[in-house]
Amino acid sequence: MTNESTLALLERVRAADWSGDWDHAFEHAQSRRLLMHEYLRRSALWAQAYGAEGDWPFFDVTQYIDKEFRLPPALTTELDECLKKVAYSARKTCGAAVRLAELRARGDIATPDLPDLYEPLILFYERGGEFLQDGAGFLDLTGVSIKPRGLRHHLADLPFLTLDRRTLDALDTKGRVSYHAPADRSGPVVRRRPLKAGEQRDEVFTQDLRWEPTDLLRLSDEKKTDADYTQIGDIEAAELIQSAILGASRP
Known part of the structure; x- marks a missing residue:
């Protein structure tokens, strides 16, 4: 049986506006910038913990925690249907967020005492949809652009923990x-x-x-x-x- 927290997260992904509403994204440009910086910091911590530095920053950490982990068939079907409506650039991390939530809910595999990896990114998506990445490595967040500075730099970033809406x-x-x-x-x-x-x-x-x-x-x-x-x-x-x-x- 799928955990309620996993289903709640799946519903958040489903409810996000993936229509490319630039006005909505522009209205939340400042908070989205901070949320992306916090995601980069957290993903650096998780990548370091699991030796996933080569896949940083946008990766599915469940494949490093347990290569054999799979979602229940019914949840897999529901997630696949949900991701069809998600912007292409966000599908990998949205799917990874749901898989990590279900893996942690099972409770049979210990994970590090680290902050929730994907929560800042899910909040980011909820506040304006996807981001785009260009060939020079810049992330276009709609209204503001940033360039990740490298994993080691983001490990030392000041935490942004005030995620109250x-x-x-x-x-x-x-x-x-x-x-x-x-x-x-x-x-x-x-x-x-x-x-x-x-x-x-x-x-x-x-x-x-x-x-x-x-x-x-x-x-x-x-x-x-x-x-x-x-x-x-x-x-x-x-x-x-x-x-x-x-x-x-x-x-």
């Missing part, structure tokens, strides 16, 4: 932004967006869990507030945003 939504915005927080991290996150003619727009992530206009950075720059704001990276910003979201949900 609300946090990912809060990170998505049009154009470039920088993130800022008090030096002691005691206050809310502010993002600054450059506008035309040297102007800029500042927004704070409020207790209502949305971005609203603010003067906090201007006041900090002019030394008119005790809060000393400093620029932070987007991964740390995501952690602070998620902390605010989780804090707001507590009774």
